Amino acid sequence: MGDRCRGVDRRAVTRRPARFCPDCGAATGTRQYDGSTRRYCPACKTFIWQNPVPTVRMVVLDGDAVLLVRTRNGRWGLPGGYLKVDEHPRDGAVRELAEETGLVVHASELVLVCTDHHVAHPAEGGLISISFAVDRRRASGRPTPGAEILALEFVPMRDMDAYDVPAVVHRRLGAALSALWMPG
Ligand SMILES: [Zn+2]
Incomplete structure (x- = not known):
C-alpha cells in the first residue's frame, strides 16, 4: 500500500x-x-x-524542458487541480494530467517532489499543493490541450522567464529536477 x-x-x-x-x-x-x-x-x-484543502501538481520533464499549461485565467503553470473525494493524490495527479494535457502515465511512475502551503487569507481557506514529477518518456499519448486548457507547451528552462510563471513553479521545478534526475 x-x-x-x-x-x-x-x-x-x-x-x-x-x-x-x-x-x-x-x-x-x-x-x-x-x-x-x-x-x-x-x-x-x-x-x-x-482545514486546508489538498491539490496536486505535475512536473513533466522532457530533457531540459517542462510541460506548462495556460489556463483560462491566462496564466501559465503546471498541470493539476483538486482531488476527488475518494482519490489518492497520485491518482488525482494522473487524472488531472490526462484531462488537461492528454498525456497518460501510471501512478507508480510518479516521484513525490514537494508540498507547498498557501493561505491567502484565513477567511478564504488554505491550500496544500502536493507536487509530483514524471519523465515524459514514461508517458504515452499526444499532448493535446484539454477542455479547461487554452494551450500547452514543453518549455525549455532557459525560456521560462517569457512565460511569467509564479515563483512557486520555479521552486517546484527545481525540486523536481533534484528528485527525478538526482535520486538519493
Ligand atoms: Zn450541528
Missing part, C-alpha cells in the same frame, strides 16, 4: 469558516479552543474544524 493508508475521521471539516453546521444546518457560534477562536455548533455540541 506504500503511502496509502486507511482511517475514518467523522469530524466536520470545512475550508472556509463554517457559518452553518455542515451536519445539522444550525447557525454556528464560536468558542475558544487551544487559544484560538473556533466555530462551534450549539445543536450538535461539536466544533466545526477549518
Whole structure:
C-alpha cells in the first residue's frame, strides 16, 4: 500500500469558516479552543474544524524542458487541480494530467517532489499543493490541450522567464529536477 493508508475521521471539516453546521444546518457560534477562536455548533455540541484543502501538481520533464499549461485565467503553470473525494493524490495527479494535457502515465511512475502551503487569507481557506514529477518518456499519448486548457507547451528552462510563471513553479521545478534526475 506504500503511502496509502486507511482511517475514518467523522469530524466536520470545512475550508472556509463554517457559518452553518455542515451536519445539522444550525447557525454556528464560536468558542475558544487551544487559544484560538473556533466555530462551534450549539445543536450538535461539536466544533466545526477549518482545514486546508489538498491539490496536486505535475512536473513533466522532457530533457531540459517542462510541460506548462495556460489556463483560462491566462496564466501559465503546471498541470493539476483538486482531488476527488475518494482519490489518492497520485491518482488525482494522473487524472488531472490526462484531462488537461492528454498525456497518460501510471501512478507508480510518479516521484513525490514537494508540498507547498498557501493561505491567502484565513477567511478564504488554505491550500496544500502536493507536487509530483514524471519523465515524459514514461508517458504515452499526444499532448493535446484539454477542455479547461487554452494551450500547452514543453518549455525549455532557459525560456521560462517569457512565460511569467509564479515563483512557486520555479521552486517546484527545481525540486523536481533534484528528485527525478538526482535520486538519493
Ligand atoms: Zn450541528
